Amino acid sequence: FKIVYETYRKTEGKNNWELYLMNADGSNPVNLTNTPDVDEMYPHASGDGTKICFVADESSPLPQGRDEGTGRRKVRSVYYMNINGTGRVKVADNARQPCWGPDGKTIAYLKGEYDRYSTREYATSELLIYDLQTRKHKAHPNKSLHHIYAICWSPDGNWFFAAVHGGMGYSDTILAFETDGTRVFDLGRWRVKGCRPEISLDGTKMTWGETDWNLCVANIDLTSSSPRVTNIREVVTCLRKSKV
Template sequence: MQQHLWNRTQLAFPLVLLVFGCVFGFSISGDARLVAQTTDPPAARILFEAYADANWDLWSMLADGSDLQNVTTTPNKHELYPQASPDGKHICFLVDETTDRSTLRSLWLMQADGTKRQKIADNARHACWSPDGKRIAFAQQEFPKFNIKDFVTKSLYFYEIDKGTIAKHPNSTIEHIYVPTWSANGKWLVTTVHGGMGFGHAIIAIEVDGDRVVDLKIGGCRPCLSNNGSQITWSRDDHTICVADISYPDEGPIVSHIRTIYQHPTLHLYHPDFSPDGQSVTFSMGPGGRVAADGPGTHTEVAEMVGVKGLWDIYLQSINATTTTSPRQLTHRPHTSNKESEWILTP
């Protein structure tokens, strides 16, 4: 790792850490499924990336799709892939800057209202938060020249919020991972791997403080763990969103009780994300496929990748839905490529 890649400036603002079990008020039944409580669900909004006025920005909306707000409003930078801190006070995200036909993708941090932006690292990819809000995990771009493909990554790194330092994961074989998600017990990162680490294409669990790698044997990509860690959602294929239980015995994570919550015969379903109470999943739906670059900051590739402008809208589905239950449409402007939904707690 070259020293000049990383900005190690210490953050000037503190993080207030919350324990998720206290915030959300959930309990687990004997078969490890989430049980709804009588208390109201936590107040939350939905973040997502969207392309409007020739620019990628981060947007937010209420859970019913109303009160649409542009969080970043930066016409000279392209903000992508928002990830909210556990307490809802901060957002880490990717920024694309294009000069001389070359793209630099970097990882940034800001307050939830879009202020106090702080660069974490250049040449970075998808990131996720530790459950205690103290660390951010992310992969590094594999080659010096930018490649839009999501799996062109090498190694895994941890950014310490309080110290402003970056440390490399002890497993030096980590490569070609994307869209990580951190378990509530803090011990595992679940991620997709494509053509690396001895896998063709799989969803795996990587031990945070060790060398173990566990194949979850569920197929598909883009996993997301619920806030209490008891459930996982993912795109099983281009047309299917699944939810399952996940447990963490000593031998490593195990997935069980897989069920399909929505399936479409032709449209593509990607980017699933759990609501804070674990009772709903948002995802993007659109025609998918390979699309051409269409404006500054866009790229030619398959539509589900970060920075590719496809025709997407965001939908909401209950985890108890069946394949015939129609999801609720939250956005109604597919030309702005609404995707990568991420729930964030609000005061």
């Protein structure tokens, strides 16, 4: 097994975010990106383990007439690449926090809420789905998706899960919403709260960060008309000076 992760460290003398791949026991870390002038973050591996999607914060020329002194601006874009760091392909500019479709042939991502660069992870305005073969982008049928982040796609392809902050009538919670419909369910009814939801490959378990200092796991039933969460338990906790 391998783990792909983001890490902040020096690259060629510059501090920046890079994507690394290591063995599950922590051995043999390899820098996949090695780009001192670009910050790569939020990696997600495809279900078959052959590709990674991620975001990159990089400089881009300003439009004509918008010279702000440097002639450059920062843009957050979505990319994907092979698991070994080769074959990097841009999916979209002003895009955020992608995840893989269960077939490994599509990538869901969030459009940035503003044209101007923002580090706020919830500054999103809609969800789109990108087809790797056709290179076409399709908007999700629910046009009210707003201020969601940390999305994941269920293995059966029927559900998205995401955290929401100050959008769609919610304060802070984790939502489940249909892939091809408009129904939305607040998982707070099952005492699920926090962010960064993920579903296991067999579709029977869910994990999320209840806070920045503890992780939870629960059983999830995706066979009913709406997701049902049971048997919540805390599996990791750490001191406030650290984060998980």
